Amino acid sequence: MPQHSPARSSGDFPPFQQRHLISIADLKQHEIVDLLDRAERMIEISRQERKSLPTLAGKTQINLFFEPSTRTQSSFEIAGKRLGALVVNMSVKTSSVSKGETLIDTAATLNAMRPDVLVVRHSAAGAVELLSQKVGCSVVNAGDGAHEHPTQALLDALTIRNHKGTLAGLTVAICGDIANSRVARSNLLLLGALNVRTRVIAPRTLLPAGIEHLATEVFTDMAEGLKDVDVVMMLRLQHERANGKMIPSVREYYRFYGLDEEKLGHAKPDAIVMHPGPMNRGVEIDPAIADSDRSVITDQVEMGVAVRMAVLDALLPPRNDP
Amino acid sequence: MNRPLIVDNAHIVDPASGTDQLGAVLVEDGRISDLAIGGPAGVPDGAEVIDAQGLVLAPGLIDMRVFVGEPGKEYRETLASAGAAAVAGGVTSFIMMPDTTPTVDDGALVDFLIRRAEAQSPARILPAAAITKGLAGKEITEFGLLKDAGAVCLTDGAQSIQSSALLRSAMGYAANFDMPFVHHVADAGLIGDGVMNEGLFATVLGLKGIPREAETIPLARDLQLAGLTGARYHAAQISTAGSVTLVETAKSRNPRVTAGLSINNLCLNENDIGRYRTYFKLNPPLRGEDDRQAMIEGLRSGAIDAIHSDHDPQDSEVKRQPFAEASHGAIGLETMLAAALRLVHSGDLPLMTILRAMTSRPADILGLDSGRIVRRAPADLILVDPDYPWQVTEKSFRSRSRNTSFEGARMQGKVMRTIIGGRTVFQHEDEA
Numbered sequence: 086m087p088q089h090s091p092a093r094s095s096g097d098f099p100p101f102q103q104r105h106l107i108s109i110a111d112l113k114q115h116e117i118v119d120l121l122d123r124a125e126r127m128i129e130i131s132r133q134e135r136k137s138l139p140t141l142a143g144k145t146q147i148n149l150f151f152e153p154s155t156r157t158q159s160s161f162e163i164a165g166k167r168l169g170a171l172v173v174n175m176s177v178k179t180s181s182v183s184k185g186e187t188l189i190d191t192a193a194t195l196n197a198m199r200p201d202v203l204v205v206r207h208s209a210a211g212a213v214e215l216l217s218q219k220v221g222c223s224v225v226n227a228g229d230g231a232h233e234h235p236t237q238a239l240l241d242a243l244t245i246r247n248h249k250g251t252l253a254g255l256t257v258a259i260c261g262d263i264a265n266s267r268v269a270r271s272n273l274l275l276l277g278a279l280n281v282r283t284r285v286i287a288p289r290t291l292l293p294a295g296i297e298h299l300a301t302e303v304f305t306d307m308a309e310g311l312k313d314v315d316v317v318m319m320l321r322l323q324h325e326r327a328n329g330k331m332i333p334s335v336r337e338y339y340r341f342y343g344l345d346e347e348k349l350g351h352a353k354p355d356a357i358v359m360h361p362g363p364m365n366r367g368v369e370i371d372p373a374i375a376d377s378d379r380s381v382i383t384d385q386v387e388m389g390v391a392v393r394m395a396v397l398d399a400l401l402p403p404r405n406d407p
Numbered sequence: 408m409n410r411p412l413i414v415d416n417a418h419i420v421d422p423a424s425g426t427d428q429l430g431a432v433l434v435e436d437g438r439i440s441d442l443a444i445g446g447p448a449g450v451p452d453g454a455e456v457i458d459a460q461g462l463v464l465a466p467g468l469i470d471m472r473v474f475v476g477e478p479g480k481e482y483r484e485t486l487a488s489a490g491a492a493a494v495a496g497g498v499t500s501f502i503m504m505p506d507t508t509p510t511v512d513d514g515a516l517v518d519f520l521i522r523r524a525e526a527q528s529p530a531r532i533l534p535a536a537a538i539t540k541g542l543a544g545k546e547i548t549e550f551g552l553l554k555d556a557g558a559v560c561l562t563d564g565a566q567s568i569q570s571s572a573l574l575r576s577a578m579g580y581a582a583n584f585d586m587p588f589v590h591h592v593a594d595a596g597l598i599g600d601g602v603m604n605e606g607l608f609a610t611v612l613g614l615k616g617i618p619r620e621a622e623t624i625p626l627a628r629d630l631q632l633a634g635l636t637g638a639r640y641h642a643a644q645i646s647t648a649g650s651v652t653l654v655e656t657a658k659s660r661n662p663r664v665t666a667g668l669s670i671n672n673l674c675l676n677e678n679d680i681g682r683y684r685t686y687f688k689l690n691p692p693l694r695g696e697d698d699r700q701a702m703i704e705g706l707r708s709g710a711i712d713a714i715h716s717d718h719d720p721q722d723s724e725v726k727r728q729p730f731a732e733a734s735h736g737a738i739g740l741e742t743m744l745a746a747a748l749r750l751v752h753s754g755d756l757p758l759m760t761i762l763r764a765m766t767s768r769p770a771d772i773l774g775l776d777s778g779r780i781v782r783r784a785p786a787d788l789i790l791v792d793p794d795y796p797w798q799v800t801e802k803s804f805r806s807r808s809r810n811t812s813f814e815g816a817r818m819q820g821k822v823m824r825t826i827i828g829g830r831t832v833f834q835h836e837d838e839a
Contacts, residue, residue, distance in 0.1 A: 110611075187724065187727065187728065188728065188729060189727050207729065209729030209730070209731045209732055210612055210613035210614050210683070210729070210730065210731060211612065211613075211614075211682070211683030211729050211730045211731075212729035214682055214683055215683060215727075215728075215729055229613070230613050230614075230729075230731065231613035231614070231615075232612060232613025232614075233613065267613060270610075270611070270613060293609075293610040293616070294605045294606050294607065294609065294610055294616055294618075295606050295607025295608075295609075295610050295611075296607075296610060298607050299607075299610070299611070
């Protein structure tokens, strides 16, 4: 693995200007690089035997998940705990929402508990933004509908940077259900902000309108789209898409859009394979590819914790109380 | 019998007659009895005189698309509050959509609404009757009995009938009674889960898009069925450049075809949604700027006949939601004219064109004798200061709901006085 930039202490970074992390679109290029650099330091912390920093000591982090996601929630939970925060997980799906409580009501209730940061996942695009307007603390978007998943894009960028040494000059292909993917949107915005060439590859039915303005190139054929790329980023296909409306069957999807040895052969020989997880093996990716040396999927999980530590660290700087 | 009323020294702008000059209007027994164009009028003994001081005197506005909460959702809007909002915005008559609880699909309810509106609303409220029972798109209602009860037109309001066969039958039956057939065109299948205009902006926001074809495809069908059945067909509200072209083509063959446009689609575009601002979640959705420009051109060319407010009061409970989950609709009675005047001030459209689409054309479509300043017409008039500066604020609304898509907007132009049947029903505090 290439050398990282020298580790720095938290205090070496200039103050982060954002109060929330809702969208990659809100971040300036230097802020993205700042977060990636902070995450480098967090990787080192996480690999130590004593995996903790006192950055968030005395602070409360509430993970508010309106839809289930064990992986992301756990990642945020570990990140918060490694920084010393009191972390509370709240699953809202089966409680207040089913009683007719609105998102605004929930926000008001949580606000009264005086958390320092809310980590929110919601099935509706814009829900996290709406909630952020109603609370007094920082809010991190852990995925809102088909809108954005900013920490996923940051961890993907960190993974690529660590494997390739740099992001400059790379070509990244994002493949699969682009239309319904918050991961794709955040990645296109982030990689675009860092001047990385991006391609999207999907059947027409899974390409959203105007996507050509977000990606440098648009392909409907995997062989053409993967030609000479450095990174192949696969997306999860939701089973409800494979009901004969968007695509005829999983079998056909795998034949034309599933990543297998033959299709990956069009990419550069040292191309890496990524997936935000959880994977549908045999649907969007061949199990052999998923488990091969070219797969960096477990690295992405490790980078996820580091990136989330970096984001919490940046949003909640230690205060020098008198 | 009321005293005669003279509105003197007014800048009369009447699209029906093409009048655009100083003059006076004499009102007796609630109707316009005489006009003095080009100069002051002689004042009959005992007449009340209003010196307009050069303000624009126009016919009262006729709004073809207003949703009222009463009956069923009076906390959103009542006949009284909608009427108060209307006259403050210069609307002297409006068509009340049948989307109430219960649905206006029965003659008895039409009769009830007319009586209640007369008792409670300062504006004239003209009920529309549902085309299908319960707005369900399955069985047609009793068009003849509904007309006898006083319904001025047939419409399923915000609902769009999907079955071509049912539409053919309904249009054909409506033609028996020569009732205006007002239809909201929307292909439910193409809309799917869509919540805003399909395009790059929806993609960036991660929201499901509604393609323009969800409007143009059913519109093309409707226009063909209108030709087939001989119905007096009015496309309730169009929003795309393609729809303007379709209506233009249809009009060249069938003079009984007309089309309307929401003030929102005339003045706003999809970018106004910004970061999930639900007051801009509308039906049809706000489209691209090219479409908005096509709307302006459609008004100029006459392809689009009517501008309406699409006044749709919604409470904060259903609006303060994530965008995809929030209800459609914005109030508009009190801001329609001022918003439309923006296009006059910007030089996009003449005042006469704007007023025509809010007065004489709706009257023509609905077969009303109002909406014009001619002898024997109802004395439904507004005095407008076209340059009056003001800012839209929630607290100033007479409507019970606050879901305006013009919150905070700076406007130029305001209704100073509204007269219905010769009687002043609204007067702005700054009118001299």
